[in-house]
Amino acid sequence: MVHHWGQMAGRRQESQCVNMPDKTVASPVTMKVPLLDLKSQYAALRGEILPALEAVLESQQLIGGPAVARLEAAVAAYCGCAYGVGVSSGTDALLCALMGLDIGPGAEVITTPYTFFATAGSIMRAGARPVFVDIDLATFNIDPDRISAAVTSRTRAIMPVHLFGQMAEMDPIMAVADRHGLAVIEDAAQSIGARYKGRPSGSIGTVGALSFFPTKNLGGAGDGGMMVTANASLAHRLAILRNHGMEPKYHYQWIGGNFRLDTLQAAYLLVKLQHLDEWSARRRANGDLYRQRLAGCDEIICPHISPANQTIFNQFVIRSPQRDGLKAHLAAHGIGTEIYYPLSLHEQPCFKSLGYRRGDFPNSELAAAQALALPIYPELSAQQIHYVADTILAFFS
Numbered sequence: 001m002v003h004h005w006g007q008m009a010g011r012r013q014e015s016q017c018v019n020m021p022d023k024t025v026a027s028p029v030t031m032k033v034p035l036l037d038l039k040s041q042y043a044a045l046r047g048e049i050l051p052a053l054e055a056v057l058e059s060q061q062l063i064g065g066p067a068v069a070r071l072e073a074a075v076a077a078y079c080g081c082a083y084g085v086g087v088s089s090g091t092d093a094l095l096c097a098l099m100g101l102d103i104g105p106g107a108e109v110i111t112t113p114y115t116f117f118a119t120a121g122s123i124m125r126a127g128a129r130p131v132f133v134d135i136d137l138a139t140f141n142i143d144p145d146r147i148s149a150a151v152t153s154r155t156r157a158i159m160p161v162h163l164f165g166q167m168a169e170m171d172p173i174m175a176v177a178d179r180h181g182l183a184v185i186e187d188a189a190q191s192i193g194a195r196y197k198g199r200p201s202g203s204i205g206t207v208g209a210l211s212f213f214p215t216k217n218l219g220g221a222g223d224g225g226m227m228v229t230a231n232a233s234l235a236h237r238l239a240i241l242r243n244h245g246m247e248p249k250y251h252y253q254w255i256g257g258n259f260r261l262d263t264l265q266a267a268y269l270l271v272k273l274q275h276l277d278e279w280s281a282r283r284r285a286n287g288d289l290y291r292q293r294l295a296g297c298d299e300i301i302c303p304h305i306s307p308a309n310q311t312i313f314n315q316f317v318i319r320s321p322q323r324d325g326l327k328a329h330l331a332a333h334g335i336g337t338e339i340y341y342p343l344s345l346h347e348q349p350c351f352k353s354l355g356y357r358r359g360d361f362p363n364s365e366l367a368a369a370q371a372l373a374l375p376i377y378p379e380l381s382a383q384q385i386h387y388v389a390d391t392i393l394a395f396f397s
């Protein structure tokens with residue numbers, strides 16, 4: 001992934017960087033701060049994780065079983081939903097949700113162009129058409145005031161993305177959806193545990209799609225995802241669709257797919273879920289410290305969290321007109337960063353058939369040119385955050 005594996009590849013580059021003679025800066029690297037450090041989290045939980053995985057292996061129930069059912073119930077409860085249906089990835093959660101709502105050829109789905117590929121990719125794979133609406137630059141999320149104008153007689157759903165861990169402005173989005181009888185599929189891949197006016201991410205729309213990709217706040221040992229909903233009949237249909245559409249055995253009501261969540265993943269995630277609140281709180285505390293340290297720096301804009309929101313800071317994304325220079329400077333000082341996302345989806349070659357052009361979504365294009373994610377993971381020390389902040393301030397001084 002550029003967006004995920006880039007972090008890991010980025011870490012390799014950083015370590016090379018640390019060992020290479022530095023031609024760009026006079027001062028040496030004094031500390032290494034990767035964008036993400038999954039090893040320290042695993043080291044702290046090894047004693048809980050290994051027995052949980054061993055229990056699954058000993059049982060040899062490797063598909064479905066009690067661990068998957070327990071995780072579905074626990075994550076659904078965590079998200080304030082009655083039902084959770086585990087799937088193989090966040091991408092499949094989005095696709096299966098669209099299939100469950102019968103959204104396919106001829107349908108339009110309103111979404112944001114400033115998101116990870118899978119948001120619009122899943123709409124296209126379902127056979128429907130993504131209709132992009134520009135973002136609010138302050139939050140990076142879809143601008144609710146522009147949604148109404150994008151509704152047509154073909155619109156079937158809105159797919160807001162709660163980007164970087166902050167939920168989209170759900171009240172106006174739900175108002176448009178209610179007015180036009182549209183479904184709302186929350187792309188909550190980056191926002192498990194976030195809240196909007198006290199309501200958990202994934203619980204406000206018709207269905208929410210979660211990702212357990214390893215870089216997410218609740219990261220699995222590989223790919224995984226879940227759909228959460230309050231709607232019993234939709235949950236029933238989604239559970240059948242994620243298993244080929246099969247019900248009862250070897251009888252197929254619908255054409256689904258193999259979107260199942262592995263039992264080993266469920267056991268791993270059940271351990272990690274116990275720690276999720278604490279990790280997200282630490283990410284918020286890290287965000288507060290960055291904000292304090294960077295407050296006086298006019299050259300960068302820290303992420304704006306709207307008063308209605310409690311973010312989980314899956315990413316802490318600043319904006320700077322000098323983003324590329326700043327990124328290089330930080331890399332030269334051993335600090336990992338990432339660009340989420342360097343090219344807005346309406347400009348991606350694979351979506352050319354949609355007919356969008358550069359200039360269509362200026363806020364999204366500006367974000368793509370200026371956004372930079374800083375390390376925010378829970379195990380970061382205050383010393384590391386001060387080092388990142390000092391290095392940023394030194395770049396602009």
Ligand SMILES: Cc1ncc(COP(=O)(O)O)c(C=O)c1O
Nearest residue numbers: 089090091116118189211212213
């Ligand atoms: C906004 C968004 N949507 C969807 C996905 C897809 O999730 P997954 O990688 O689990 O397929 C991601 C994952 O990065 C994401 O960030």
